[in-house]
Amino acid sequence: MLAVHFGAGNIGRGFIGQLLHQAGYEVCFIDVNQELVDEINSRKAYSVQLAMEGTPVSVVEGVRAIHGQDTEAVAQAIADADLVTTAVGPNVLPHIAPAIAAGITRRITHTDRPLNVIACENMIGGSAQLKTHVFAQLDEAVRAKAEELVGFPNAAVDRIVPLQKHEDKLLVTVEPFFEWAVDQSHIIGDIPQIEGVTYVNDLTPYIERKLYTVNTGHAMIAYLGYQMGYAAIDEAIRDDEILRATRQALQETGALLVAKHGFDKGQHKEYVEKILGRFANPYITDQVTRVGRSPIRKLAPQDRLVGPAMQCFDHGIVPEHLGLGIAAALLFDFREDPEAVQLTEDIQRFGLEHVLKTYTGIRVNHALFSIVMNHARELQARRKTN
Numbered sequence: 152m153l154a155v156h157f158g159a160g161n162i163g164r165g166f167i168g169q170l171l172h173q174a175g176y177e178v179c180f181i182d183v184n185q186e187l188v189d190e191i192n193s194r195k196a197y198s199v200q201l202a203m204e205g206t207p208v209s210v211v212e213g214v215r216a217i218h219g220q221d222t223e224a225v226a227q228a229i230a231d232a233d234l235v236t237t238a239v240g241p242n243v244l245p246h247i248a249p250a251i252a253a254g255i256t257r258r259i260t261h262t263d264r265p266l267n268v269i270a271c272e273n274m275i276g277g278s279a280q281l282k283t284h285v286f287a288q289l290d291e292a293v294r295a296k297a298e299e300l301v302g303f304p305n306a307a308v309d310r311i312v313p314l315q316k317h318e319d320k321l322l323v324t325v326e327p328f329f330e331w332a333v334d335q336s337h338i339i340g341d342i343p344q345i346e347g348v349t350y351v352n353d354l355t356p357y358i359e360r361k362l363y364t365v366n367t368g369h370a371m372i373a374y375l376g377y378q379m380g381y382a383a384i385d386e387a388i389r390d391d392e393i394l395r396a397t398r399q400a401l402q403e404t405g406a407l408l409v410a411k412h413g414f415d416k417g418q419h420k421e422y423v424e425k426i427l428g429r430f431a432n433p434y435i436t437d438q439v440t441r442v443g444r445s446p447i448r449k450l451a452p453q454d455r456l457v458g459p460a461m462q463c464f465d466h467g468i469v470p471e472h473l474g475l476g477i478a479a480a481l482l483f484d485f486r487e488d489p490e491a492v493q494l495t496e497d498i499q500r501f502g503l504e505h506v507l508k509t510y511t512g513i514r515v516n517h518a519l520f521s522i523v524m525n526h527a528r529e530l531q532a533r534r535k536t537n
């Protein structure tokens with residue numbers, strides 16, 4: 152069995168690649184980092200270390216890699232594959248679509264064997280979005296056949312894998328916890344048997360619970376931590392003010408999730424506390440600038456902050472603390488993050504109100520708009536006095 156996985160980065164090697172290998176797949180990574188591709192091909196194996204006492208290590212063997220620009224080889228790998236997965240980042244999905252389309256076209260001309268393509272990105276509807284990009288590249292005749300033979304089931308993935316540098320370039324340290332839920336209703340053909348994957352018929356509650364708890368909580372700590380001068384997540388979470396605000400934001404998203412999806416209140420509280428414990432893992436050093444990366448993507452209307460905040464109003468919840476998180480995200484001015492640089496320049500040129508409206512889609516007369524603006528002004532004043 153062959154699995155082609157786009158993105159041999161942290162989550163690619165440390166989570167998806169590892170589970171696919173353990174499920175018996177030969178894993179072929181596609182990446183645009185030549186050094187990474189060469190290292191994988193010369194060693195054909197890498198190690199995954201758990202961030203916990205004793206730091207146990209497991210080895211993922213029998214792997215290979217292809218450079219993403221070698222379109223011929225990538226298309227052939229997809230034509231031969233039993234499964235395709237991705238962990239490249241939401242903004243990169245349009246860029247890998249042509250190679251996937253070429254692979255599907257080649258495959259479909261000589262086999263009717265079904266294929267599933269699973270985007271493992273932090274976003275709602277990742278595989279569906281990838282399908283749109285891929286199908287836009289297909290000829291009409293291929294498109295009709297691909298509709299029957301190629302599934303794009305959405306997925307929710309959860310495992311914290313921080314930015315890291317080791318002497319061994321392929322070694323990846325990951326937290327012990329992981330969760331990978333896949334929408335079974337959009338699989339075509341046999342269900343891939345992968346230990347650790349939970350197949351569900353309705354992914355929405357899973358992806359929203361994960362995105363609006365793990366990623367919302369993480370974003371709160373990252374953006375507030377950045378405003379208050381902390382470098383790492385575990386330092387920031389030890390600040391009572393940040394922990395309190397994050398907990399309160401997660402009470403807001405929790406109330407929303409319970410109202411919307413019928414989660415048990417007590418169990419959801421336990422889920423939140425477990426996640427806060429994961430953020431504080433002393434074996435992981437995760438930079439606030441990594442967790443806060445790409446603030447424009449994270450401020451988008453459907454994403455982890457604005458998405459739940461807007462929905463809160465439909466359930467009579469006032470998202471005061473989510474508003475604080477949105478304000479802190481707007482003011483994330485980390486110079487090495489291109490999206491943060493753009494936000495900062497836009498704020499200087501057009502003003503905060505314009506930027507808030509443009510990137511979040513929140514209307515000026517919406518209650519959330521003034522909540523965010525009040526917090527943003529307070530944060531700006533606080534930074535001036537510090």
Ligand SMILES: NC(=O)C1=CN([C@@H]2O[C@H](COP(=O)(O)OP(=O)(O)OC[C@H]3O[C@@H](n4cnc5c(N)ncnc54)[C@H](O)[C@@H]3O)[C@@H](O)[C@H]2O)C=CC1
Nearest residue numbers: 158159160161162182183219238239240272273310311312
């Ligand atoms: N790191 C984490 O803890 C988690 C990350 N995710 C998601 O997984 C995705 C990847 O995140 P990370 O692994 O942290 O990032 P990463 O930066 O470590 O890995 C991304 C990899 O994709 C490669 N890449 C970029 N453009 C490419 C292209 N056109 N073709 C092929 N490969 C390309 C990069 O060279 C890099 O090796 C993101 O969507 C992230 O939100 C999801 C859950 C956990």
Ligand SMILES: O=P(O)(O)OC[C@H]1O[C@](O)(CO)[C@@H](O)[C@@H]1O
Nearest residue numbers: 273309310311365366369442444
């Ligand atoms: O990967 P993104 O979407 O940039 O966001 C970072 C977030 O993703 C994770 O890397 C994994 O869920 C979290 O650590 C963090 O909340």
